[in-house]
Amino acid sequence: MQDTDPDTANIPTRIVIADDFELMRIGLCTVLNAEPDLSVVGMASNGQEAVALCTQLRPAVAILDERMPLLDGIEAAQRIRPLGVRVIVLSPQGDRLDRVRMARYGLDGWLLKNITREALVEAVRLVRQGSTLISAPDEASRLNRIYGQAATVQETLTPRELDVLRLLAQGKTNAAIAHDLALSRGTVKAYVEQIIAKLHVSGRTHAAVRAVELGLLRAVEE
Numbered sequence: 095m096q097d098t099d100p101d102t103a104n105i106p107t108r109i110v111i112a113d114d115f116e117l118m119r120i121g122l123c124t125v126l127n128a129e130p131d132l133s134v135v136g137m138a139s140n141g142q143e144a145v146a147l148c149t150q151l152r153p154a155v156a157i158l159d160e161r162m163p164l165l166d167g168i169e170a171a172q173r174i175r176p177l178g179v180r181v182i183v184l185s186p187q188g189d190r191l192d193r194v195r196m197a198r199y200g201l202d203g204w205l206l207k208n209i210t211r212e213a214l215v216e217a218v219r220l221v222r223q224g225s226t227l228i229s230a231p232d233e234a235s236r237l238n239r240i241y242g243q244a245a246t247v248q249e250t251l252t253p254r255e256l257d258v259l260r261l262l263a264q265g266k267t268n269a270a271i272a273h274d275l276a277l278s279r280g281t282v283k284a285y286v287e288q289i290i291a292k293l294h295v296s297g298r299t300h301a302a303v304r305a306v307e308l309g310l311l312r313a314v315e316e
Contacts, residue, residue: 106130106131106132106133107131107132107133107154107155107218107219107222108133108135108151108152108153108154108155109126109132109133109134109135109153109154109155109156109157109218110134110135110136110137110138110144110147110148110151110153110155110156110157110179111123111126111134111136111137111138111156111157112137112138112139112140112141112143112144112147112156112157112158112159112162112167112170113139113158113159113162113184114139114140114159114161114162114163115159116139118159118207119137119139122134122157122214123137125211125214125215126214126215126218129215131219132215132218132219135151135153136150136151136153139162140162140163140164140165141158141162141163141164141165141166141167141169141170142164142165142170143164144156144158144162144165144170144174145165145170145173145174148174148177148179149177152177152178152179153179154179154180154222155179155180155181155182155218155221155222156171156174156179156180156181156182157182157184157218158170158171158174158181158182158183158184159183159184160183160184160185160186161186167183167184167185168183168201171183171201175201180202180203180221180222181201181202181203182201182202182203182204182205182217182218182221182227183201183203183204183205184205184206184207184209185204185205185206185207186206186207201226202221202225202226202227203217203221203226203227204227205217205227250292251289251292254275254285255285255288255289255292257275258271258275258282258285258286258289259289259301259305260305261274261275262286262289262298262301262302262305263301263302263305265302268282268283268286286298286301289301
């Protein structure tokens, strides 16, 4: 592991915001810039502007409104993510994106617009560190509980079980997981059964969904 560069350790996380409502952009900017470790470096009013800004500025995180003119948040995210920028999409109350499709689209966060100030700030920090987060209408006020669950799960599962779970959440078969981890298929099957039991889920698909929901599925290197 490389040592942290002392010249860059205290540099704030650079953020681009995109929303077609000016007051929303200003509000998000005010909230995030109030944190010493966060800095909004650009704001866009539509998806095309967001892609152009991220291409130019290369921020660490982009926060995109789901519904924008020219390009919506998901379309813009698919163009921004390959730049190495982690992407959070903000959705109106009542909308919901399937967790597996969220990972497929390359989103790092899918959060409701009624998220609290504190939860948004924490979500940006977690996404910057590599977590994948999601909230839904019945979960928006419980993000802290979700974070706690993720920590508990990581403490409950062994490092090897976490390796298996992450590959499982990427849609890999037991045979593919066995090949990647240099294990036998029988050993992988046993790990999967242990993971299902520890997560209290009904099967491997549900386990994959829980991995995405709890931020255990790290983004695949570009």
